Amino acid sequence: MRIKVKIIKETHGLVIGDEKNLRPNIATELVKAGIAEYVGTVGTRPQNVVDAAPVTVDVIEMDEAPEADDAPAQATLTREYLETLDKKELKALCERRNVAPRAKATNGEIIELLLLV
């Protein structure tokens, strides 16, 4: 029995006959091998759609003055200054600036990361 294959337009996933789903790469191989037959394109699957989530939006206008920060302004975050900080202080600075320090970061790497942002 030849299996019928439909490409899902939105995701390029594939649906197999008898309402059975296969992973796209498996279905593609089936078509290439001549086992499955490509029969067309369908729309997005209903389960791929979610209802709008209730969400609170906090609007921050950049024209407003930033909140006070006990760390120096970014412009003064020189390598010389950062090198005076120990690892704990660097980590705290990263957190204040919403920069995620890497798990295995050395001081040098954290400095690179801060300068990057």
Added chain:
Amino acid sequence: MITAALPTYNNAQIIWLQLESLCAQVDAPAWELIVCEEKSENTLGADGLRQYADRLKAANCVKIKYLELSNWVPLGQKWAIIRDHMHADSVGFMLCASDNHSAPDRVRTAFEAMQNGAEWCQYNTGEFYNIVDHKAGTFTAPKDSPALFMTIARDRIQALNETRYPKKGVDSWLLKSTGAKITDLGTAKGIHTDGFNTISHRRRTLYANADGFGMFAQADENEVFARFPAAIQEKLLILRK
């Protein structure tokens, strides 16, 4: 005025790429930037965005907004949230991604296309560069499909009136929902990147298949990489390590 819409999530390590390219816009009309982000372990944050404010303003960005969401929402809903905060004078809605590098004329070109009556303008062809693997591919969009560096006219994005959002295929959903007609701007000078993408399920599917369903052709990675400004190249090399 035109709006650069930049939704992001968990992308602090790469969003600088889009922001830097927006700071480098040349001959741009007045434009606004709206960043929309949920809280995560890896946020840009309002403070992170504020550090770009002076340079963005120097590139004629006259308004910067940071929208902080209380909880994660699908990308489609994020586009709608940003749309709701567009400036009243904005003529278009530029879809920006954290990991893309816009060409210096992106804002101007999109604005001119909207002024000329485009409903949805995009580049049907352009390069993708994988930062981690140092590989590049040339993408060519199928007929009548979303492509690269897309901009939607104000009236079209305002027509989007949905209460349900797809988890995948958001670009196609936007095109269908807005009912916009595509204007092809040709080959993109900007570059899409991959390797740090945390949003696009579709792109992962394309990459997972050797032939990219016919949308990707091999490109010279050194040539594509060389198109980034020198300062950007340095930062990309740091990321690759």
